[in-house]
Amino acid sequence: RKEVEQDPGPFNVPEGATVxxxxxxxxxxxxxxxxxxxxxxxxxxxxxxxxxSGNEDGRFTAxxxxxxxxxxxxxxxSKLSDSATYLCVAEAGNMLTFGGGTRLMVKP
Amino acid sequence: DAGxxxxxxxxxxxxxxxxxxxxxxxxxxxxxxxxxQTMMRGLELLIYFNNNVPIDDSGMPEDRFSAKMxxxxxxxxxxxxxxxxxxxxxxxxxxxxxGVGEKLFxxxxxxxxxx
Numbered sequence: 748r749k750e751v752e753q754d755p756g757p758f759n760v761p762e763g764a765t766v767x768x769x770x771x772x773x774x775x776x777x778x779x780x781x782x783x784x785x786x787x788x789x790x791x792x793x794x795x796x797x798x799x800s801g802n803e804d805g806r807f808t809a810x811x812x813x814x815x816x817x818x819x820x821x822x823x824x825s826k827l828s829d830s831a832t833y834l835c836v837a838e839a840g841n842m843l844t845f846g847g848g849t850r851l852m853v854k855p
Numbered sequence: 856d857a858g859x860x861x862x863x864x865x866x867x868x869x870x871x872x873x874x875x876x877x878x879x880x881x882x883x884x885x886x887x888x889x890x891x892q893t894m895m896r897g898l899e900l901l902i903y904f905n906n907n908v909p910i911d912d913s914g915m916p917e918d919r920f921s922a923k924m925x926x927x928x929x930x931x932x933x934x935x936x937x938x939x940x941x942x943x944x945x946x947x948x949x950x951x952x953x954g955v956g957e958k959l960f961x962x963x964x965x966x967x968x969x970x
Binding site: 792793842843845847848 | 888898903952958959
């Protein structure tokens with residue numbers, strides 16, 4: 748079993764739709780969590796950190812459920828430019844473990 | 856800041872040849888990571904340096920792989936001899952480890968193709 752698991756997708760959604768991704772982690776020592784975005788043939792870039800209380804950044808909302816060991820990312824009013832792969836990341840002891848990524852394709 | 860700089864961007868080589876990938880981390884960052892990404896295995900950590908010292912190299916596939924960080928501004932990842940299964944995108948990333956919650960900054964990666 749992978750330490751950080753994600754549905755690889757792809758998630759095909761129309762513009763304006765709301766889409767949610769979940770990610771589960773197995774290391775209960777994980778302390779911090781992040782979502783990274785990776786465009787095709789590009790490097791991963793930090794999208795947002797995930798806080799215990801949940802956090803929102805514009806159209807993006809991240810939530811953490813420590814009891815169930817999962818993290819979620821909600822994208823509202825999706826844009827064509829949101830098409831990318833979204834990587835879930837769990838950090839324990841200064842080591843970051845990446846999930847395999849969920850591919851999102853937003854279509855007109 | 857120029858960000859994490861990797862070279863070369865693309866490398867095509869023949870099986871058995873030595874390959875050297877280079878990385879310049881962001882100035883002031885004290886941690887450097889080498890990752891490998893493939894479709895099958897996703898993003899895998901190969902090795903992690905803190906203050907130029909290798910901390911965890913458990914992800915290095917085998918003895919053919921070696922990494923060095925002679926100073927705070929330069930690191931290399933070497934594969935000798937290279938094999939077709941080494942074909943992947945190799946990312947270097949750096950961060951300032953200040954405790955929980957540090958974030959990584961990735962370079963643009965090196966696309967390696969071993970024929």
